[in-house]
Amino acid sequence: METKNSTRLWKSYQKEIADDHYYYARSCIRQNFFPASEKVFLKILQEELQKDIYDDPHHTTCTGIAYHSDIIPQETTATVIARHFALMTELGYENLAISCVTSFGLYTELLETWKHFPEEEAKIRELLWKATRREFSIPKNLAHSSDIIFHNREEINNKSKRRLVNAKTGQPLKVVDHIGCHYAKLFPEKGIGGAEFPYVLTGMVESWGGQVIDYPERRHCCGFGFRQYLVMANRGYSVSNSKKKFDSMAPYEPDFIVSNCPGCSMFMDKWQYTIAEMEGTTYGKGGYGIPVLTYEEMAGLVLGYDPWDLGLQMHQVSVEPLLDKMGIDYSKPNKYKTQQPNSFPKKPLKLMV
Amino acid sequence: MWGYKIITTNQIDYDKNNRAIRNKILALEPSLRICIACGACTATCTAGNLTPFNIRRMNVLLQRGEYDDLKSELGKCMLCGKCTLVCPRGVNLRNLILKTRETLLNDECHVL
Amino acid sequence: MQTKTIAIIGAGPAGMEASASLAKLGHQVVLIEKKASTGGHLNNWHHLFPDRRPAKELLQKLKQEVNHSNIEVMVNTAVHEVKQNDYRYELVLSEKNVINANAVLITTGFELFDAAKKEEYGYGIYNQVITNSDLEQLFQADNLAAQFKKPVKRVAFVHCVGSRDAKVNNHYCSKVCCVTAVKQSIEFKERMPETEVFCFYMDMRMFGPYYEELYREAQEKWGIVFIRGKISEASQTRDGSLQIKAEDTLASKPLRMNTDLLVLMAGMVPAEGNEHISRQFKLAIGDNRFFKSKDNHFDNQLSDTPGVFLAGACLAPMNITDTISQARAAALRIHEYLTN
Numbered sequence: 001m002e003t004k005n006s007t008r009l010w011k012s013y014q015k016e017i018a019d020d021h022y023y024y025a026r027s028c029i030r031q032n033f034f035p036a037s038e039k040v041f042l043k044i045l046q047e048e049l050q051k052d053i054y055d056d057p058h059h060t061t062c063t064g065i066a067y068h069s070d071i072i073p074q075e076t077t078a079t080v081i082a083r084h085f086a087l088m089t090e091l092g093y094e095n096l097a098i099s100c101v102t103s104f105g106l107y108t109e110l111l112e113t114w115k116h117f118p119e120e121e122a123k124i125r126e127l128l129w130k131a132t133r134r135e136f137s138i139p140k141n142l143a144h145s146s147d148i149i150f151h152n153r154e155e156i157n158n159k160s161k162r163r164l165v166n167a168k169t170g171q172p173l174k175v176v177d178h179i180g181c182h183y184a185k186l187f188p189e190k191g192i193g194g195a196e197f198p199y200v201l202t203g204m205v206e207s208w209g210g211q212v213i214d215y216p217e218r219r220h221c222c223g224f225g226f227r228q229y230l231v232m233a234n235r236g237y238s239v240s241n242s243k244k245k246f247d248s249m250a251p252y253e254p255d256f257i258v259s260n261c262p263g264c265s266m267f268m269d270k271w272q273y274t275i276a277e278m279e280g281t282t283y284g285k286g287g288y289g290i291p292v293l294t295y296e297e298m299a300g301l302v303l304g305y306d307p308w309d310l311g312l313q314m315h316q317v318s319v320e321p322l323l324d325k326m327g328i329d330y331s332k333p334n335k336y337k338t339q340q341p342n343s344f345p346k347k348p349l350k351l352m353v
Numbered sequence: 354m355w356g357y358k359i360i361t362t363n364q365i366d367y368d369k370n371n372r373a374i375r376n377k378i379l380a381l382e383p384s385l386r387i388c389i390a391c392g393a394c395t396a397t398c399t400a401g402n403l404t405p406f407n408i409r410r411m412n413v414l415l416q417r418g419e420y421d422d423l424k425s426e427l428g429k430c431m432l433c434g435k436c437t438l439v440c441p442r443g444v445n446l447r448n449l450i451l452k453t454r455e456t457l458l459n460d461e462c463h464v465l
Numbered sequence: 466m467q468t469k470t471i472a473i474i475g476a477g478p479a480g481m482e483a484s485a486s487l488a489k490l491g492h493q494v495v496l497i498e499k500k501a502s503t504g505g506h507l508n509n510w511h512h513l514f515p516d517r518r519p520a521k522e523l524l525q526k527l528k529q530e531v532n533h534s535n536i537e538v539m540v541n542t543a544v545h546e547v548k549q550n551d552y553r554y555e556l557v558l559s560e561k562n563v564i565n566a567n568a569v570l571i572t573t574g575f576e577l578f579d580a581a582k583k584e585e586y587g588y589g590i591y592n593q594v595i596t597n598s599d600l601e602q603l604f605q606a607d608n609l610a611a612q613f614k615k616p617v618k619r620v621a622f623v624h625c626v627g628s629r630d631a632k633v634n635n636h637y638c639s640k641v642c643c644v645t646a647v648k649q650s651i652e653f654k655e656r657m658p659e660t661e662v663f664c665f666y667m668d669m670r671m672f673g674p675y676y677e678e679l680y681r682e683a684q685e686k687w688g689i690v691f692i693r694g695k696i697s698e699a700s701q702t703r704d705g706s707l708q709i710k711a712e713d714t715l716a717s718k719p720l721r722m723n724t725d726l727l728v729l730m731a732g733m734v735p736a737e738g739n740e741h742i743s744r745q746f747k748l749a750i751g752d753n754r755f756f757k758s759k760d761n762h763f764d765n766q767l768s769d770t771p772g773v774f775l776a777g778a779c780l781a782p783m784n785i786t787d788t789i790s791q792a793r794a795a796a797l798r799i800h801e802y803l804t805n
Contacts, residue, residue: 196584196698216700216708235357243359251703278359365713367722387684389669390693390715413716416690442681 010193010203017151018095018141022053023088025107027100028061030262030294033269036311037296038099041145044299048159049152053097058087064102068226075127078120081110082128085136094140097148101261104144105182108190111138142190144183146260146295150192150200153207161304164210166255167327172211173255176290177201178245178268180261181221195219201258201295208302217248223271224263239278242271246290250283256291256322258298268292269316276350287352289317301326308334318353370418374456378415381452384444388412394436394446400429408436408446415453427454468493469803472556472566474544474742477505478527478785479777479792480572485530486796492803494536495564497556499543499738503528505574511604513785514641514648515675523785543738547745552772554746568772568799571742571756572792575733575778578627578635585698586623586729593707594699594727596626597642600649609656613726617660620653620726621709622646623696624666628732628782637753639732639782643669644676646730647683654687662689663724665696665711673784692720699727733782746773755781766795774799 022045026038045051063080066072088096098104114121128134149156164173179198184191193199196219202212223241228234245268249257259265272289276282283290292315293301300310307328312319313335323330336344347353379385388409395401395409406429414422427450436446469492473480476498484494502508504527510520531538539558546557554566580588580596588594592614595603603612610617624646628639643666650662664683669691671677683689694711702708706723713720735754743750748768751757756775759767766774776795777788 194584196587197590214701216702218700219698232356235355236360239357240360240362244362274355275359278355363718365716365718365720367720383685386688387681389691410716413713417713417716417720419716419718 010197010199013189013192013194013199015143015147015190015192016141017143017147019151020051020095021093022051022095022097022143022148023091023093023139024053024055024145025059025062025084025096025098025100025103026055027103027262028065029266030099033262033266033314034294034297034311035314036300036309037294040296040300040305040310041099041149044152044156044296044303045148048303049155054091054093056087056091059084062100062103062106064100064106065226065230067106068102069230070227075124077106078110078124079127079131081107082124082136083132083134085139086128086132086134088139089135089137094137096139096142097145098142099145099262101144101180101183102263104142105180105186107142108187111142112187114138144200144260146183146200146204147192149295149299150203153204156299156302157207160208160302162302162326162328164205164208164298164302164326166325168325172209173322173325174252175205175210175212176215176218176249176252176254176257177205177212178218178222178257178259178261178264180259180264183260201260204295204298205258208298213249213252213254215249215252217245220245220248222259222261222264222267224267229267238267239271239274242267243275243281246272246275246281246283249290253285254290255325256293256298256319258293258295260295265292265294273316273348273351277348280350282351284317284321286321287350288321289351291315291317291319291322293319301328306330306334308337316353317351365417365419367417372418374420375415375418378449378453378456381456382445382449384442385412385416385449387442388444389442391441393439393441394444397435397439399431399433399435404429406430408450412444412446412449420457423453424457427457469567470495470565471568471570471799471803472497472554472564473570473572475505475572475574475736475777475779476500476503476531476538476540477572477574477777477788478507478523479574479779479788479795480505480570481527481531482789482792483570483572483776483796483799484536485527485533486793487799488531488533488535490796490800492535492800495566496531496536496538497542497544497558498538498540501541503531503538503540506577507785509598509601511601512648512652514644515673515679517648517652544742544745554772567803568774569746570774570776570795570799571746571748571768571779572775572777572795573736573739573742573779575782576736578633578639578731578734580626580729580731582633583626583630583729586626586696586727587699587701587707588729591699591701591707591727593705593725594729596729596731597645597649598731600653600728604649604652604656609653615705615725617657617725619661619663619706619722619724620650620728621663621665621696621722621724622650622728622730624664624730625695626729626731627734629667635732635734635753637782638670640670640672641782641784642730642732644671644673644679646728647671647676647680647689649728650689651679651683651687654689662687663722664689664691665694665709666691667693667695673786694720696727733778736779739779746770748773748775753781755779764798766791766798772802774802 045053063077067077184195188195223238228237269292392409400406434447484496548555694714696711699707749757758765776791
């Protein structure tokens, strides 16, 4: 890719990102699959960047998974989101930081709907009042948490302990960026860089010394879907789409994949195991997979945090080949220090771990 | 075991397809090139009214080097020649079918 | 007959041809052009469809025609302000020049759609992506193959870039891009016979005389492959070519292929200055953002403002034949207007 040219393009998609005082909306699934990512996000904001961000225990799911699986009606989703706005309003916050890409898409879609159909907003206000006796203000600023890391990428770089560089060769690490579809495909102007050449993760990677690979299926969906995955018979669609991406990126020998979406990170990580078991294909060197990081985990590594504090031991694809390349000194025995004895899953047949 | 499987793509991978057979057939019946896919052939086709046989689509697939569907379909043609009669561009479809059958037969004798 | 002055705004083929016709009828014409030279887009084109006539030939003829004692050509001149006094228009031009005109003809033409707006094709990002206009420039060179850094074994043309596309608010068809793609694909094949040439189209709109014949020639003689389906995205591959995706709609299957060059058939959009002109002369703008004529059958060259006339691609996308016909029709309508 002619990097300079695409940089020119993303500059036309600058969006306003609040600088401080955020109300944090967590994701449902990230806390299970990438358990430390959200914690690391809070730590980076509060301790490294000295920002005010509120992690509210009263916050719930946005219902995105149910909504996209046609299980619940739109009014329910809208009312649940309205409740989050109300919680935020009650605490005096105006800037929303959203951890999940699907939540981000849904919140954005809702606000956009209300702009065009004010009667819908009035209806939801009434429903929320009837259900909870709460009222809300529309957030002043809506940002995905990757937008916020992007916004602070240079400051993070200034505090960095490590670079996204191969410690032995000094070459930049080759990184595949994967943007969740609901980040910019629904509303391109709400994503940094737009939908075709999103820059939110590329910006971080470039600031921190890595090099992004522009491979043919870069813009293709990871295949997660919602009912496509939830119904077992349909999972073939999901895994086949991820496979399309892996097949396309593998010749570039990426050192890792970074994603800003809970579903994408999870499936690009787990499907590598499935594909290896099903047909024996592995995409990394020596039978390993391609490690998949969340952007918080990537930021955490750059800031010098311990890989096991970042929760990297919870990944399906082993991250050790990446840690070795980056020259990170990690303790092998500590990897599963929190694991109960005799509770280790069986080793995969094909995928090296 | 899994309850689902990896699906092979429905996408025409133009660069992976073996277009040698296509080129051979095109050399034998070059008029295939001038097809504009109007579908008059399919509309009038004796076989196409009774079966999913679609001569217009078959010609497109042939030109892209997608032979799998072709192999099962070709035998349905009754060689009545009406398609050739109605073609506004003058594609010699009857001869095309014959040449395609011949070429695929010679190429892989188990085909038809 | 008292001499009447006509101001013509825009010195492309429409403005030039109308000037010549009016001059021959004995009128005084001031031909105003904001660019440094006359000829408009003809300056950027190598050959024209369907007969492949060199654009230079037309340019020369038009230039000869406007070289007339009744025509004053003013280049590098913009119209800043317009005042109407009875049936006369006072045009304030660059450098505070003022001309008084008894009638005004608008021939401001079109601009090429900015292909970078269709981000999925990567124009301005990938070097292998060019426009129809860029290709015309390349055709000027003796050796086309030498113009590319890497050998071009395959080229794909994308029709309807910026036309028939609600995403860029252009619902209309630019009309001439289909035949331009056919012409350019043949020209490419003539210069580089070993290159495989593909056209990805939504509909083939061969509306003019000998267009359909040219299309047939492209298929029959040159083996150019036409695939019905719009390319959804282009992305770079490892060997520096581009992967393109489309549906082969006639096969009912998605398709992908790699190509060394992608040519975007950028359509026509209203010229940027039209908005200013429309305000100054109180001209109606159509839903397609081109000027709107008084009656699209009988008074196509008339605007709603008396004494202000319209011709050429400022009204809608059109080819040069139609542009010249409209220019002459406008000249006749102006002549009628001034002599009655």
